[in-house]
Each structure stands twice: as C-alpha cells, then as structure tokens.
Amino acid sequence: MRKKIGLTGDGAAAEAMRQIDPEVVAVYPITPQTEIVERFAEFVAEGLVQTELINVESEHSALSACCGSSMAGVRTMTCTSAQGLALMHEMLYIAAGNRLPIVMVNVNRTLSAPINIHNDQSDSLGSRDAGWIQLYCENPQEVYDTVIQAVRIAEDHQVMLPVMVCLDGFIVSHNMEPVELLDDGEVKEFIGEFKPRLNLLDTERPITAGNLTLPEYFFEHKYAQVYALEQSKEKIEEVGREFGDRFGRRYGLVEGYKLDDAEIAVITLGSMAGTARVAVDALRGEGIKAGLLKMRCYRPFPVQELAGALKNIRAAAVMEKAVSPGAPGPAVFSDIIAALYRQSVRINLISYVAGLGGRDVPVKSIHRVYEHLQKVAASGEPDRILNYLDLRGWE
Amino acid sequence: MQQVRWHGRGGQGAVTAAKILGMAAVYEGKYAQSFPAFGTERRGAPVQAFTRIADRPIRDRSQVYNPDYIVILDPSLLRVVDVLAGLRSGGTIVLNAPVLPAGFIIPPGSHLVLFHATPLALEVLGSPIVNTIMAGALAGATSLVGLEALKRAVIDVLPEKVAEKNLYLVIRAYEQVAGAGRREVHLAVGNN
Numbered sequence: 035m036r037k038k039i040g041l042t043g044d045g046a047a048a049e050a051m052r053q054i055d056p057e058v059v060a061v062y063p064i065t066p067q068t069e070i071v072e073r074f075a076e077f078v079a080e081g082l083v084q085t086e087l088i089n090v091e092s093e094h095s096a097l098s099a100c101c102g103s104s105m106a107g108v109r110t111m112t113c114t115s116a117q118g119l120a121l122m123h124e125m126l127y128i129a130a131g132n133r134l135p136i137v138m139v140n141v142n143r144t145l146s147a148p149i150n151i152h153n154d155q156s157d158s159l160g161s162r163d164a165g166w167i168q169l170y171c172e173n174p175q176e177v178y179d180t181v182i183q184a185v186r187i188a189e190d191h192q193v194m195l196p197v198m199v200c201l202d203g204f205i206v207s208h209n210m211e212p213v214e215l216l217d218d219g220e221v222k223e224f225i226g227e228f229k230p231r232l233n234l235l236d237t238e239r240p241i242t243a244g245n246l247t248l249p250e251y252f253f254e255h256k257y258a259q260v261y262a263l264e265q266s267k268e269k270i271e272e273v274g275r276e277f278g279d280r281f282g283r284r285y286g287l288v289e290g291y292k293l294d295d296a297e298i299a300v301i302t303l304g305s306m307a308g309t310a311r312v313a314v315d316a317l318r319g320e321g322i323k324a325g326l327l328k329m330r331c332y333r334p335f336p337v338q339e340l341a342g343a344l345k346n347i348r349a350a351a352v353m354e355k356a357v358s359p360g361a362p363g364p365a366v367f368s369d370i371i372a373a374l375y376r377q378s379v380r381i382n383l384i385s386y387v388a389g390l391g392g393r394d395v396p397v398k399s400i401h402r403v404y405e406h407l408q409k410v411a412a413s414g415e416p417d418r419i420l421n422y423l424d425l426r427g428w429e
Numbered sequence: 430m431q432q433v434r435w436h437g438r439g440g441q442g443a444v445t446a447a448k449i450l451g452m453a454a455v456y457e458g459k460y461a462q463s464f465p466a467f468g469t470e471r472r473g474a475p476v477q478a479f480t481r482i483a484d485r486p487i488r489d490r491s492q493v494y495n496p497d498y499i500v501i502l503d504p505s506l507l508r509v510v511d512v513l514a515g516l517r518s519g520g521t522i523v524l525n526a527p528v529l530p531a532g533f534i535i536p537p538g539s540h541l542v543l544f545h546a547t548p549l550a551l552e553v554l555g556s557p558i559v560n561t562i563m564a565g566a567l568a569g570a571t572s573l574v575g576l577e578a579l580k581r582a583v584i585d586v587l588p589e590k591v592a593e594k595n596l597y598l599v600i601r602a603y604e605q606v607a608g609a610g611r612r613e614v615h616l617a618v619g620n621n
Contacts, residue, residue: 040448040455173490205490207463210448212455254534349585394489 036220041213043206044069046174047113047139047199049213050079050181053221056137057228060099065151066203067115067141070410093118095116097125097136104134106232106244109185113138113149116143119157123164129196130165131259135188135228135297136196138166142304142355143203144391152392153203154355155304159332159365165259167266168333169196169236170303173215177201179283182216185225186273187399190423194231195259195268200354202305204392205376214372216281224280267334287336289328292318296325298407299344301370303329306388306395312352313400324404335369342375349410351403353423355389363420384416388423430483432493435563436512440472442560445586446500449564452582453574454482462487482573492541498571500563502523502546506575508532517574523567525559542570544606555592561587561595565602576603605612 041049046071063071080426090096091413093114105111114122117208129136144154156170167187170175173380177199184197216224234243246301247255249302271286278284282421291307292314293299300310307328317324323425329336329349348424352367361370365386374381383424389395410416433450444465451463458507459482466477481491495515504526506512513522513536520539527545535541544566545557556607561583568579576599583599 038455040452040461119502202490209462210451211462211487212460308490310487355529394492396494397489 035119035217036214038212038214040210041174041178042069042208042210043171043174043177043201044141044208045073045210046178046213047181047201048073048077048156049215049349050178051111051139052083053216054109054111054182054185054225055083055176056085056111058086058088058100058103058110059097059104060090060110061112062090062093062096062114062118064093064115064118064156066143066153066207067113067118069207070113070139070141073163088340093121094125097122097129097138098111100127100136100138101129101132101134104129104136105132105234107228107230107235109169109189109228110134111138113139115139115141116145116151116157118423119161120145123161126161126164126166126196130243131256133194133259133262134196136185137181137188138196138198139177140200140266141203142200148391150391151382153202154390154392155202155203156356156390158198158200159354159356161198162333162365165195165263166329166333167193167195167263167270169197169199169270169331170329171199171201171206172210172305172328173206174209175283176212176285177206178215179277179281179285182221182224183273183277183285184271185316187266187269189228190266191231193262193269195266198256203395205305220281224277231237244332252414263334267331267336270334271333280281285330287329287331287341288339289330291328293327294322295346296415297323298411299325299327299347299350300348300400300403300407301327301329301340301344302352303332303366304355306353306355306400307397307414310400312397313404316397316401317404322404322408324407329366334368335373335377337373340370340373341377341379344378344381345379347381349384349416351384351386351407351408351421353386353388353400353403356386357387357390373411382410382414382416384410384419384421386423388420393424430481430487431498432496433480433482433498433500433501433573434478434493434496435478435500436506436510437476437478437560438472439476440558441502443476443502443559444478446502446560446564447480449561449586450480450567450574450578451482452586452590453568453578454480456581457574459484460487466492467579468544471591475506476565498567498573502559502563502566503617504530521571522552523563525563526594540558540570540604544564544602546602549598549601553598554591561599562602566606569603569606569608576600576607579603
C-alpha cells in the first residue's frame, strides 16, 4: 500500500534502497550521508533486505567492492559525500569505463579545506567528467523517486553506466517532510530483475573484464562510453515518463517553472530551485516576467532541451554551489555557455556562485539575482558576468 | 504557512522537537518541513532548528528568518543569542522559565507563554531535556497541531525506551498550557 510519511532526504534514500533490496551495498559512513548507512544497516540487521552489506575501511574500497560485485552481475548500490566522493575519484572512472550500472547516492557537501561539513555541490560537480550520469534532487520526494528510477536507467542494456543521485546535504538530507512511498511490490515491478549484459562469473560465456587496452583500442572504447552517456538522455526521459504514468510524478531532464513567457530566468540545480520558485511567485505577483529552469540531469548535459527552454529569455543567471578556481567561469555556467553556443542561442547570461560551505541562500538573496537580471535585460548587456552571492568584503 | 524557530543547546533536543512537531503536522495531513540550523552541533553550544507547517507544498529551502513562533528551551540563551530576531508581529514566544527573566523585553503585540519545563524534566526523566515538554507547551498554546498527532509523533520519533516518559511529558505540558488558555498565560506573565 502507498503511504505518506515524514522522512528526511537521507531517510527517503534509505527507504528506496530497502525497497530496491540490492544484492550488494558496500559503504563507508560520512556526514551528512551517515543516516542512509545507519538506516540501511538496520534494515539488514532486521532482515528486511537480503543485501550483503560490506563494511569497508574507506570510500575507495567501498566503490572498489561495488565495481567487483557489479562486474560479477549483481545489483549494487552505495552512497557517500564530499571527501568520500573525492577518495572514490579513481574508482569513479573505473566504474564508468567498465560500464558498471552502480547506483550511488551522493549527499552534496563541500570539499575541504577549510574543513566544513556543510552543503555545496563542489563534490559531485567536481566529478563531472568521470562518466557518471548525474541527477540532482530538489526535495526528499525527488530523492526517493530518483533513486528508484536510477536503477532502471543504469541497468538498461543501451546505457550500462553508473548513476549518481545528488541531494543537498542537510538542506535536503536532514530535512524531514512528507514523502509518498510506493508499495514494495510496485517498486519491485518497476525496477524489474537485474539482467546483466555480461557477467564475470558466467562460466558458460567467459569474459575478461578490466583488461589492459593499449593505444590501438583505448580511444574507441572511450568513445563508446561517451556515446552511451550521450544516448542515455533518452532513457532518463523514458524512465521519468513511465514513472509519471504509473505513479503520478513525472520527471524529465530539465524542468521549467513559469518559464514559457518569462523574460528573465534563473537556472539552477538541487534545493535552490525550490527557494527560487518562491522568488518567482513573488515577482510574478508584481507583474515581472520571471521564470526558473531547474536542471535535473547534469550529466549527460541536456544541450538541446536547455537551449530550447532558454531561447526566448532576455537575461538568465546560472546559480550554482561550486566554484572552479582559475577557470573562465564555474562549471555549470561554462557548460551552459557551450550548450547555447552549440545551439546558436544567444542570450545574456551571468553567473552567480552561491551557498558555498553551507552559506544559506534565502529568498531575499535570490531576489537580488532577479533584480540584477532586470538591469541586464533592460540595458541589453551584462555589467558583470561573474558574481558571488552574499560574499562579504570583496566588493 | 506557519514557521517555528527552536532555540536550545546541543544535547537538549531542539532538533528532535522540530522533527516531532513537523511529523505531527504530517499526520494531520499537512505539509511540513523540519530541519536543523546548519551549525556545528556541539554539546552545550547554542543550536537552532526550524519547523514549517502549511496547507500547501513548501518550496522554500532556506532557513527561517521571520518565525511566527519562537521556542526557547534554555533561558541562559537569552544572554547569548538574539533569540527574538525576526519574530513576526503578533508572534508567540514560548520560554522555559519560571518567571519573566529580568531585562527580557517582549516586543509589543507579541504573546509570551512561560512554562517552567526544567524541574518537570528532572523529575520525570532525571535529566534537563525539555524538548518534548516545550513541544507540548507550544502545541497547547497554539493551533499548530493537535495532541493526538503530537503523541503519535513522539512515539514514532523517539527511541522506544524513552517514548513513554516523553509521552507523559508532552500530554502534561499540552494540557496544562491549553487548559490555562493563551490569554491567561499571557496575563499571568504580565503580572510577574
């Protein structure tokens, strides 16, 4: 039976994992992901799942164990945050390069130093080139729904890639709110049985995995992976659509909010999208044509969808919780410029780095971004492209 | 939308109180958020937590800056933290204290509910953890959530071994404050 209960973002992820009941979970606890591990370990102890829970000595080992079990043909999941994801960095590429459909929940937390346990997205955005699908969630309900969808996406034989489901640390992970849970049977039926395309332990069809690939073939193997990630967009949309048809909550690659007739827009990912909706509603009340574009899927990058959604906007701001020191602009902003360029869409685009290290992003600060956009739209050109929201002492 | 800000010290259970109130609202079919302020949760250090309750989905994911209700679990915080910052006009303050502390100025038009929770917590729990008492007092003084939902939330949120005693505390605080009626509580305070 479906039911609505109060759950944190971490609790929602754990609940989805219980219903998915993967064969293997190898994991190392780290704030603010810890609650997922705690709850899931309870499910294992109580016999509510059949999962082999592997306690490891580091995140590098966690993802290494996941690679092994996934290669051996069983459904495999893990979760981490920040320094944990950084320690997995080597194995992220190995999971993706070996086309292993591992699902990982990453609870977004900043990377040290200075040491800080709070939210920003520098961990997952910093792993953007590892070859994983990356999906960002606005609230605990989306976390629950997305973890379930991620299994289907990753394991599709046309995809066969790992999926990272990202949620903002504390803001979503530790925020309790009502979440509608599906019936255990509905989840089981939706994700289906894992049918590995290749299985290292299948002695009838012996294969070699993780073998040395020299200059003669490396490029082609790598391109096959690039191609699969590019093609996975279709599957992400298809699974999101089917989820909507069955359970009433539809998901896509990007989501517009009051964007159709908007003249100015904020583009963002994760929990900031929720707060930005409040700002949009207030501006609309004043007759200002403000809109929002939420990027749910960051890898693969929804080039056409994003450019199409923005083509009639006069000025847009990319709000992101990460900084790329020394780069011409932060990651999401730079990607959007490239996407718009590729689609020959020319709009005034500015960047706002916000919320680093857990700095709160209140509605009134987002209002200032929209005020800036009104000025840019009126003058027809940005006065300043790179901006840092609520940064003190550097004006 | 109703917004609550909880002030406590690390270990007093402000975050849990925020959760219990939010869960109770969910049981009543409402939308709710409850979350901690994103500080370092050291034992004894000032901490904040928030609860939002609404009839429609809540999209704001920033902290609460203009609460309708402020609950202060520890009166010693009055000297350390600007506990009344941003209180909406006509808002309600629920303070764990026997009398109005000297120098504590209540903004005009706001309501004050005094509930001396610490002796009750020491008597029942043997420790000064006043979170469920203050949640009961807040609910008793307002129409945020009903007692039945609050009781259910206490049972679901707290570990089994402490749930029963806290259930007693939440009922006692709720009934005492609700029985007094908000106006009377406020007037009684004004005489102190």
